[in-house]
Structures are given as C-alpha cells and as structure tokens.
Amino acid sequence: MRIVAWDTGIFRRVIAWALTLPFLWYCHPTATLLLLGTPFSVLGLLVRGWAAGSIDKDQELATSGPYAYLRNPLYLGTLLIGIGVTMAGGAGEWTLLFLAYFIAVYGMTISLEHSRLSELFGQAYREYASSVPSLIPRVVPYRLSRDSVGCNFRFKRYYRNKEWEAALGVLAMFSFLAMKAIFGWLGP
Secondary structure (H helix, E strand, O other): OOOOOOOHHHHHHHHHHHHHHHHHHHOOOOHHHHHHHHHHHHHHHHHHHHHHOOOOOOOOOOOOHHHHOOOOHHHHHHHHHHHHHHHHOOOHHHHHHHHHHHHHHHHHHHHHHHHHHHHHHOHHHHHHHHHOOOOOOOOOOOOOOOOOOOOOOOHHHHHHOOHHHHHHHHHHHHHHHHHHHHHOOOOO
C-alpha cells in the first residue's frame, strides 16, 4: 500500500534543476577539483545504491542494511553527491547554496516523511525513529530482531527504485564538468 501525499520529490527535482543549470554555466572545474569532489559523489552513490537496494518503499518498515544505522540513507547519499559535484565545480558559493537548499528542502521532506511513516507503520516506526538518527549514522546498528542487520540488498529493488537514474545523472554531471575543465567551454 502506498500513501500518496504532496509529492516532495517533484518539488526537490524542480528546485535542483533550477540551481543546476546556472551552476553548470558559472562553475570553473579543474582536474584537481574533480579529483577532490569525485570521492564524495562516489560515496554518496554507494550509500544511495545500498539504501535503494534494501527498501520496499511503503510496504514494510526498513530497519536493516543502511537503515539499521540511519533513517534517511538516501538523503545522506544525496548530500554527499551534492557536496562532491559542487566541490568539483570549484564554486564554493555553490556548495554553500547547495547546503542551504539541502537543509531547507530536505528538512521539510524528512519532517513530512516522519509523519507519513509514523501513520503508516505506527508504534514500530516511532520506536525505530526514537533509536535511529536521521542523517548521522549510528555506530552500532539498530536491532529490531536478530535478522534486522543482515544484508537484504537486492539488485531488483535497486532497479525498481530507479537508483540507476541517479548514477547516470552523476556520471553525466562529472562528464560535463570534466569536458568543461579540459576545453573550457561555457560560462563567463
């Protein structure tokens, strides 16, 4: 069962694109900056991929895999990707703008999601939420049962959750930044 609420996903994407196009125009990537930003984005993709392959959205409460360490691993992955991309673009003010965007938009998203999941999964979610932080991982995994920390990653879930789209998007972004660094096209 999927509860349909105001779609923050569409809102997040519209704002992200509104920021991405000017960023691509004004950024000044270099080989060094690309090397500094890439590890952040790769780590973000790995976190998002692990999370997407470990969740059946709105069907069961995800408490295993990355969800045993934090409630919002997909959003942590997005944060790391954004930091990596803006760092690679060599525009410190864009990194600050991205962080402001992330705090405002994802803060609202996390709050709405918390309410929705609390309604959907009841006391089980409230107990989980009181024990597991939102974005900063726990050192020790949350254990609802003996099986809750096991590896439940499935590529089928990864594809069904369309996480490959994020990987392609990051690849396209870094390809563009690399070409801009090499050939110096676009922008002032």
